[in-house]
Amino acid sequence: MTDLERPLVVPDMLRLRAKYYPDQVALRVDGRTELTYRDWERGAYARARGLIELGLKPRQRVGLVFGGMDWIDYVMSYLAVQNAGGTTIHLGEQVxxxxxxxRLEETDAVGVVLGRGRTAPEGFNGWVVRPGDLAGGHDDSPLSVGIGPEDLSDILYTSGTTGRGKALGVPHGNLTFGRAPDNFKHLGDPLPLMVPIPVCTTPSVTTSSIVLSTPATLVLSPPGDIERMAELVEEYRIASVMINPAIAHKLVRTNVHEKYDLSCVDTLGTAAAPLPPRIARQLLEMFPGAKVNSAFTAAEAYTGVIVNTFDPAKPTSLGRPAPGSELRVTDEHGRPVPDGQLGWIWVGSQAPKRKYLFDHAQTARVQVGHWTWTGDLGRIGPDGDLMLFDRAVDAIRVGDELVSTIEVEYALYEHPAVMEAAVMNVPQPDGTDAVGAALALDDPTALPDVQALAARTLAPHQVPTRYLLVDELPRSVNAKVLKRYLRPRLAEVAPSGG
Incomplete structure (x- = not known):
């Protein structure tokens, strides 16, 4: 069977990019360094041979420990492990x-590759190597180690919003699903794409997959540095900018659109969590020629995706399934519910499944046939769009009513002083839950006005009875709010009377 006939694995995507577009820039890091597909492929092959020389065997696990803007060595090392047949564990500086x-011990990692200024965790007993030590003197020609689409390319960890992150095994076929060799040929010179995310994280794996499967040059900017992001957009005429909610919230509090020419941007994309409608509207005001797109999925799914273009007339819509994806909303027994009725959200895809490595019972609950249970509650609207109600673990039972923390947050965000908001349950001594809100306000004296807005626009059972003011919300590396750190502080706040 030839390379063009067998199912693709992750290294094949780089091989095909380098074959058809060797001199195209794949990555441009902070406007200072860049990497072509040819150099990426050759560097990955040379480093793969260095890993094999160290004793790495197919299907063994290797930790990647990188931070800062060390993207070139990171992606080179990532594809080196893949080319050697190994499985990568991504340990960014946030871990x-x-x-x-x-994570290294429970996944039986045999070694780690260290980026600039990084050290291996104390107590790790495997081999430790720097990227530069892998490449020297090694052949950079192609090699084959016999891995297939069902073999694991990565072990990713869930965001840990409700507890310690769990290990998900990601097969090669999950990342290459829907890709065929002819997909790697394109016409014209596509405009560049910007992604301001941390290196060596679950989002950076998605980013690496994007740069291997799309023709656009990826411009990487320092996460959270809105000024630098705007400079690079203007300099390289960026057409699409991928942002997470944390960056979106920072972006709308700046005036960068008045200082820089951002008219080249036609798409703002987000995937970590839905944007509050007020934030999405403000982005459209800052980028009048752009649209705000979102992609909704579960960490366990990835290829089953619900996509949407924000419409102010339908502010809470998540959209409809992307091509190749399916959607259903069911009762607790897995039976479809009528449109408009609240139920469990499932997404479907024929791609090889991600599985919990150390929780087979959870895998059995989440993965049923080609369907993946997201753990979210929602309903199908009258026009066929999916409307998200809440994460099931976040929804709050107040008397006979179920409160959507998302709906309460959206209402709070309508006050202009609210920079960030997180709503959660606060356990009470009698075993019931109260509704609490943690807020970052640009003017703390505006809290009474925010409380009045909540009382005026929300149903009585939705109104928060406890408010906590914070400088900023704690977030995971995936930009999701870590409510477990806020809940004990909210429990100490006296009720406001809601």
Missing amino acids: EPAEALR
């Missing part, structure tokens, strides 16, 4: 050393 050691 504490003790947690990094736990």
Whole structure:
């Protein structure tokens, strides 16, 4: 069977890009360094041979420990492990050393590749190597190690919003699903894409997959540096900018659109969590020629995706399934419910499934046939769009009513002083839950006005009875709010009377 006939694995995507477009720039990092597909492929092959020389065997696990803007060595090392047949574990600087050691030990990692200024977790007993030590003197010609689409390319960890992150095994076929060799040929010179995210994280794996499967040059900017992001947009005439909610919230509090020419941007995309309608409207005001697109899925799914273009007339819509994806909303027994009725959200895809490595019972609950249970509640609207109600673990039972924390947050965001908002349950001594809200306000004296807005626009059972003011919300590396750190603080706040 030839390369063009067999199912693709992750290294094939780089091989095909380098074959058809060797001199095209794949990555441009902060406007300072860049990497072509040819150099990426050759560097990955040379480093793969260095890993094999160290003793790495197919299907063994290797940790990647990178931080800062060390993207070139990171993606080179990532594809080196893949080309050697290994499985990567991504340990960015946001992962504490003790947690990094736990992940390396529970996945039986045999070694780690360290980026600039990074050190291996104390107590790790495998081999440790720097990227530069892998490449020297090694052949950079292609090699084949016999891995297939069902073999694991990565072990990713869930965001840990409700507890310690869990290991998900990601098969090659999950990342290459829907790709065929002819997909890697394109006409014209596509406009560049910007992604301001941290290196060596679950989002950076998605980013690497994007740059391998789309023709656009990826411009990487420092996460959270809105000024630098705007400079690079203007300099390279960026057409699409991928942002997470944390960046979106920072972006709308700036005036960068008045200082820089951002008219080249035609798409703002987000995937980590839905944007509050007020934030989406403000983005459209800052980028009048752009649209705000979103992609909704579950970490366990990835290829089953619901996509949407924000419409102010339908502010809470998540949209409809992308091509190749399916959607259903069911009762607790897995039976479809009528449109308009609240139920469990499932997304479907024929791609190889992601599985929990150490929780087979959870895998069995989440993955049923080609369907993936997202753990979210929602309903199908009258026009066929999916309307998200809430994460099931976040929804709050107040008397006989179920409160959507998302709906309450959206209402709070309508006050202009609210920079960030997180709504959650606050356990009470009698075993019931109260509705609490953690807020970052640009003017703390505006809290009474925010409370009045909530009382005026929300149903009585939705109104928060406890408010906590914070400088900023704690977030995971995936930009999701870590409510478990806020809940104990909210429990200490006296009720406001809601």
